[in-house]
Amino acid sequence: MMSSSSKLVLYSYWQSSCAWRVRFALNIKGLAYEYRSVHLRKGEQFSPEFKKLNPLCFVPVLVDGDIVVSDSFAILLYLNEKYPQIALLPSDPQLRALNLQVSNIVSSSMQPLIMQSILKYIEEKFGPAERQLWVQHNIERGFQALEKLLKDFASTYATGEEVYMADVFLAPQISVAEMRFNIDMSKFPTLNRIYKSCKDLPEFQASVPERQPDAEL
């Protein structure tokens, strides 16, 4: 999996939930890749070399030959089109739309409001108690919406019996909510069940932060 002759290169940080999504997806699709660490706590994302790859200074970034793709949502759509084996989106139009909607709720309505730089700002301006309230409010709001949305669709995974894009976005977000922000997931039984199913997958287990080459344990 980690050979310099691999075509795909993933710039990642072990604790980034956005990079986690891509690691999980690459594993599901059976795509080998070279892992390149960008140490976010040390500020490596601001280096001129990395800024050239992604001017927003975020991970993940995928490099596929000449093609550089930033943003996990864009990366997953690109991967799904370029390497169609083991599809990340179902063929049914309603379930496809549902997967995109779930992915976007996580990637636009939840994660951007609780990423480290935003939380640092909230804490600096308003204090640590307010930061926790902000985090809790935004995570629970998102999870409540997702719980309602998926209640009638989820079985083993978010939208049926196969892992799709919705699961790829949900599982890392749920893990971070639980482990980093102490959110009580028992309030969201459907999401909790989906998360448990993902945790049983070797592809998910290989993608967890603690198993990455740059993990600091």
Place this chain on the structure above:
Amino acid sequence: MVVADSFAILMYLEEKYPQHPLLPQDLHKRAINYQAANIVSASIQPLQNLVVLKYIEEKCGSGERLAWVKHHIEKGFAALEKLLKDHAGKYATGDEVFLADLFLAPQIHAALKRFKMDMTEFPLLLRLNDAYNELPAFQDAMPEKQPDYVPS
């Protein structure tokens, strides 16, 4: 069938009604479109929506609110200028209107009209804005033309 979320809706429409495609054929250009769309929808828009702005304003006043908005829009716009530099034609990723334009047009409009931003640092986006303003399809979609428009 009910579809919610602008991205999901656009992809649904693209697949169900393939006339006048919203995405180019070339995989690389498609990826540029997806990235531009997500810069707007994940890195700019969530940080300028009313709920968040109201929170900032209530806590620190309207000066802070404006500084916050400007910071996030400028960061996103700078990234978009770089991303699209080698790909733009008449529109964001070539000479046809594609997904990226659908996300850019309202965002640039909001930056100029709602937040009164100085966009001289973003010449490509300003040029695109002029191109969008010529399109009847864009003009018809403007907030001011909608049935529920309320002048503020």
